[in-house]
Amino acid sequence: MSISTTDSVDVFLQGEKEPSGSWVFIVVGVVFSLSFLVLYSILYPGQDLPVISDLVPVFSGVFDSGIWFFILGTMIGIFAILGRLLLEATSE
Amino acid sequence: MDTVLTTMFYFWVSLFIVFFLTQRGLWIFSDVAKGTVSFMLEKALGPGSDLVEGRPGSGARSWILQGTLWLILGSMFTFTSMWLTHDPNALHSLASWGFVANANELASAGVYATLYGSVSMLVIGSGFHIIPKLAGTELASETNANLVSFVWTISVLVLVVGSQNNMILGIEIIPLGTAINAIALLAVILNQLLTVANKTRKMALPGWLILIALLSNPLLSIISIISGAADDSVGQWLSYHLFGGAFFFAGVAGVALYASSIASGNPLWSKTLVGVTLFGSILTINPFGDVHGQMVMDAFGPLAGNNVVAFSNQDMLAASFLMALVSIPVFAFASNMLVTMRGSDAFVDSPDYPGNAELNLGSWLIVPIAIGSLFVQTDTVSGTSELVGIANSLSVMAGWLVLVPLSLGAALSLYPELTGRHLFSNNRARWGYLMMTGGAIFGLSLTMIADFMDMALVEMMVEDPSTLSEELRKLGSVMFYGVVIGAILHSLNMITGIFRGEIISSDSVKSSSISIESYSLVSSTTVRKILASGANLDTEVIPVGEEDEKGSATKL
Numbered sequence: 001m002s003i004s005t006t007d008s009v010d011v012f013l014q015g016e017k018e019p020s021g022s023w024v025f026i027v028v029g030v031v032f033s034l035s036f037l038v039l040y041s042i043l044y045p046g047q048d049l050p051v052i053s054d055l056v057p058v059f060s061g062v063f064d065s066g067i068w069f070f071i072l073g074t075m076i077g078i079f080a081i082l083g084r085l086l087l088e089a090t091s092e
Numbered sequence: 093m094d095t096v097l098t099t100m101f102y103f104w105v106s107l108f109i110v111f112f113l114t115q116r117g118l119w120i121f122s123d124v125a126k127g128t129v130s131f132m133l134e135k136a137l138g139p140g141s142d143l144v145e146g147r148p149g150s151g152a153r154s155w156i157l158q159g160t161l162w163l164i165l166g167s168m169f170t171f172t173s174m175w176l177t178h179d180p181n182a183l184h185s186l187a188s189w190g191f192v193a194n195a196n197e198l199a200s201a202g203v204y205a206t207l208y209g210s211v212s213m214l215v216i217g218s219g220f221h222i223i224p225k226l227a228g229t230e231l232a233s234e235t236n237a238n239l240v241s242f243v244w245t246i247s248v249l250v251l252v253v254g255s256q257n258n259m260i261l262g263i264e265i266i267p268l269g270t271a272i273n274a275i276a277l278l279a280v281i282l283n284q285l286l287t288v289a290n291k292t293r294k295m296a297l298p299g300w301l302i303l304i305a306l307l308s309n310p311l312l313s314i315i316s317i318i319s320g321a322a323d324d325s326v327g328q329w330l331s332y333h334l335f336g337g338a339f340f341f342a343g344v345a346g347v348a349l350y351a352s353s354i355a356s357g358n359p360l361w362s363k364t365l366v367g368v369t370l371f372g373s374i375l376t377i378n379p380f381g382d383v384h385g386q387m388v389m390d391a392f393g394p395l396a397g398n399n400v401v402a403f404s405n406q407d408m409l410a411a412s413f414l415m416a417l418v419s420i421p422v423f424a425f426a427s428n429m430l431v432t433m434r435g436s437d438a439f440v441d442s443p444d445y446p447g448n449a450e451l452n453l454g455s456w457l458i459v460p461i462a463i464g465s466l467f468v469q470t471d472t473v474s475g476t477s478e479l480v481g482i483a484n485s486l487s488v489m490a491g492w493l494v495l496v497p498l499s500l501g502a503a504l505s506l507y508p509e510l511t512g513r514h515l516f517s518n519n520r521a522r523w524g525y526l527m528m529t530g531g532a533i534f535g536l537s538l539t540m541i542a543d544f545m546d547m548a549l550v551e552m553m554v555e556d557p558s559t560l561s562e563e564l565r566k567l568g569s570v571m572f573y574g575v576v577i578g579a580i581l582h583s584l585n586m587i588t589g590i591f592r593g594e595i596i597s598s599d600s601v602k603s604s605s606i607s608i609e610s611y612s613l614v615s616s617t618t619v620r621k622i623l624a625s626g627a628n629l630d631t632e633v634i635p636v637g638e639e640d641e642k643g644s645a646t647k648l
Binding site for chain 1: 161164168171172175176179181182183185519522526530563567570571573576577580583584587588590591592
């Protein structure tokens with residue numbers, strides 16, 4: 001007696017719904033591409049990345065390094081946490 | 093006798109005596125000691141105890157939330173130090189406020205914030221939940237646990253300030269921070285010892301791992317000073333690594349092993365392997381961390397010496413041998429974690445399983461990072477110092493890819509039980525995990541590649557620094573910023589979850605599978621699931637279903 005089993009369906013299958021995490025990999029790809037473009041000086045050849053003082057001249061001599069983008073980002077995050085705490089504590 | 097064996101001998105003997113006393117009590121003085129400690133923990137605080145709440149779980153919750161907030165500062169300091177390595181003048185504008193940012197000092201601040209602010213607070217906080225659970229009792233003083241968490245945070249703040257400027261108004265700041273930290277730790281230890289003294293059943297081994305971790309810290313401090321280990325560079329290196337093994341590794345292993353069972357619903361795979369992890373963390377020298385004992389010298393301040401001595405042949409042999417043995421507890425821990433979590437495909441999609449991904453990550457990466465650290469430390473001990481260039485990157489990797497994921501994963505696993513709510517958003521938890529992991533792996537790997545390039549250039553005696561190495565460091569620091577974002581996402585998620593997280597239903601609350609005496613059957617289930625939750629043949633299954641009978645008015 002033989003038991004017939006199906007190992008594959010021999011047809012192309014594609015999910016109808018887009019997985020929510022798929023675009024993460026696109027973002028990662030874009031970030032890597034940008035990083036390599038900067039690394040090989042294709043973007044901004046011969047000069048560093050623009051910094052805050054280039055965009056807003058009033059801050060020249062103060063925010064004249066790219067690190068300030070990141071520090072400001074962290075400050076926004078910390079204030080978001082503090083804001084959430086205050087909002088929840090006073091919401092009742 | 094040599095420094096390594098002498099110090100380790102004192103450490104083993106003292107730890108055995110303390111363990112013996114913990115098990116046997118203090119004979120006729122036990123009741124007096126219990127009463128005195130209980131008084132010290134609550135009544136002696138006076139009005140201080142009214143500042144905080146003493147509800148069940150509030151102590152653990154407070155420690156864990158503060159530990160998560162420290163993650164942001166720890167990652168931010170580390171990121172900034174990585175940036176300043178390739179761009180030393182990036183923060184020159186802060187000099188007008190009197191703060192001259194320096195890569196090495198910020199790296200030191202990052203270590204204090206990460207290890208003492210984050211990892212320690214997460215481990216101690218989780219311990220406040222785990223030890224009472226495993227001992228079948230309640231925490232001796234929730235009020236004290238809650239209050240002391242703020243003292244600990246102040247001590248870490250002082251340490252961070254001290255790392256930037258160690259001498260203010262003629263006072264050495266880092267020893268001051270260490271002293272405040274020691275007082276807070278003493279309160280934690282007394283609280284946990286009193287809890288263990290009231291135990292109603294035999295405590296499972298993960299609880300002992302946490303307790304031994306706590307006890308080893310003050311013991312090592314005393315021994316390092318008495319034995320003279322704190323006086324020279326070899327002893328300081330040894331003390332640093334003993335702290336790393338006995339306090340950090342044992343503590344993190346204890347909470348992670350408990351959480352692996354909680355997160356997966358599977359029984360802890362092997363008691364023997366937990367025992368091996370426990371003894372291995374004490375008997376061996378952990379290779380994680382720096383190649384010097386500067387941190388010990390800073391912490392002990394005037395009690396430490398600054399004699400730079402080379403390893404003697406006997407020290408070299410003993411240290412290399414004891415470091416090589418670390419593979420045993422590391423493999424025992426990693427295998428126990430991974431097999432316990434086997435078959436659990438929950439990842440972070442289910443609100444019932446937060447922290448699973450972090451625990452998996454830490455369990456996988458502890459093995460390669462331990463082996464890498466072993467090579468670097470052995471290289472230093474032998475005096476070759478060929479690999480010293482990558483020591484810093486590897487040390488940061490051990491922090492952000494092993495200690496932080498394991499302690500954070502454990503805290504996330506316990507979060508629903510501590511707060512009565514799920515995390516606010518699973519999607520945010522997933523993003524937090526991906527950002528932290530991706531940032532740490534890619535950022536630190538790129539930095540390590542740059543380290544290797546610089547080492548090769550130094551070996552070939554090339555004087556001009558490589559521009560590619562500098563670009564890689566830049567890219568590495570930008571990538572590491574993902575860790576900062578991940579830390580912010582986790583903190584925001586946990587804090588918002590306390591107020592708005594979905595309230596957990598009573599049937600989804602898990603009990604530890606390490607010891608289970610009764611199983612509440614709320615709906616139909618399989619025998620496999622009951623056994624997987626830690627039940628055994630003697631477990632009493634109690635049906636707690638709803639009645640279908642028609643209700644009627646209540647008679648008054």
